[in-house]
Amino acid sequence: MAGLAAAVLVVIGVASPAAAQRTGDQVRVVLKFVKRAAGAGVRFDPATCAACSPITDANWNADNDRETVIALWIPRMRTLELGFDHGAANVRRVILEGGDVPFNREGNRLTVAMPPVAAEAVTAAEVATHIVEPGMVLRFEHADPARRAGVYAQGLFPAVQRAAANALEFAQREVVRELGLGEWVERNHLGRIQIMGFDTNAPHDHRDAPPHIHMHLRWPDNTGTQIGHYYIGEDGLLSHNVVGVKGSGAPQHRFGRGQPFTTVAPDGRAIYTHRITPEGWLELGRAGAAPCVIRPSGNGGFAAGASVACPGMAPRRIAVADDLAAGVLTVDTDTVREVFRYDRDTGALLSPSAVPVPPPSVFVNDG
Incomplete structure (x- = not known):
């Protein structure tokens, strides 16, 4: 830990690097063409944009039963209309980043209206649901075998590891809630806790293997963030x-079973400590304090669920189910069942995430 802590402290106060983009006046974009049914996908027509060029790397593009993903270099900050042909009749949505962009269809040709793009916009192929709470965001990745790509394109699909990641993500969220970590880092302007799993569809060349989970404190300027896998x-x-x-x-550091890793804030304070136990379970708690213990709820691994036991608290059982066909994520915490409905094409959360504001005549104590 000493070498890693030193590396963290060295970068405190260093400005974050500029967003990655191609030298000159081009930016990289990814468009997702959602299909009506399994079948033909579209193809970019370069005649509609002489200043555009396709990105040919296979892991930047995809064509499966759900969608066609196309990556392009396009002129920066230009209002464009891009043409696509071949499978145009099979397209029902066009996604850029996290939302829809307008398109017109004439016969077997599709014209996409592109807004001016200032910096790379490459996340359209991601299929994840974000659950935002004070000082924390949980990014839940939907592992769809129909979209499998990259390292996971062939061989046994990592269903067991993904189910384990599902339980571990929400178990860590439960610890963050129990210990008040999210509110604390937000109140002290230390960044935001990010809980994540792993993608199985290699969006924008994010191969994300072998299977893993994260829980890191994203520093305000990103530089200095310690990302554990x-x-x-x-x-x-x-x-x-x-x-x-x-x-x-600095080089990466490996922590085996039994070895603790402590996350450090931008001001140098130790925030929380993870420790993988000799059994392959997980301990998580405030730095220097007795940790919560996350263990499998059954006799095997975490794929069947997790049990969270924090000091002085009764254990809580976490069970997670993801219905890809219905677009419904269900999380059971003991007897409390949460239902998160999401867009099956993008993963975007559809369930309400905030209480509507009260009528104007209602007194609200703002503290």
């Missing part, structure tokens, strides 16, 4: 943690 074996248990520091240039 808690790897999950075929048995659904945790094996080890590999940590890198954004923007530091």
Whole structure:
């Protein structure tokens, strides 16, 4: 931990690098063409934009039963109309980043109206639901075998590891809630806790393997963020943690079972500590305090669920189910069932996430 902590402290106060973009007046974009049914996909017509060029890397593009994903270099900050042909009749939506862009269809040709793009816009192929709470965001990735790509394109689909990641993501969320970590980092302007799993569809070349989970404190300027990768074996248990520091240039550090890793804030304070136990379970708590213990709820790994036991609190059982066909994520915490409905094409949360404001005559104590 000493070498990693030193690397973290070195980068405190260093400005974050500029967003990645191609030298000159071009930016990289990814468009997702959602299909009506399995079948033909569209193809970019270069005659409609002489200043545009396709990105040919296979992991930047995709064509499966759900969608066609096309990556392009386009002129920066220009209002464009891009043409696509071949499978145009099979397209029902066009996605840029997290939302729809307008398009027109004439016969077997599709014209997409592109807004001016200032910096790279490449996340359209992601299929994840974001659950935002004070000081924390949980990014839940939907593992759809029909979209499998990259490292996960062939062989046994990592269903066990993904189910384990599902339980571990929400178990960590439960610890963050129990210990008040999210509110604390937000109140002290230390950044935001981000809980994540792993993608199985290689969006924008994010190959995300082997299977793992994250829980890191994203620093306000990103540089200095310590990103751990808690790897999950075929048995659904945790094996080890590999940590890198954004923007530091320092080598990654490996933490095996039994070795604790403490996340540091921008002001140098130790915030929370993770420790993979000798059994492959997970301990998580405030730095220097007795931790919560996250263990499988059954006799095997985490694929069947997790049990969260914090000091002085009764254990809580976490069970997660993701219905891809219905677009419904269900999370059971003991007897409380949460239902998150999401857009099956993008993962965007459809369930309400905030209480509507009261009528104007209602007194609201603003503190």
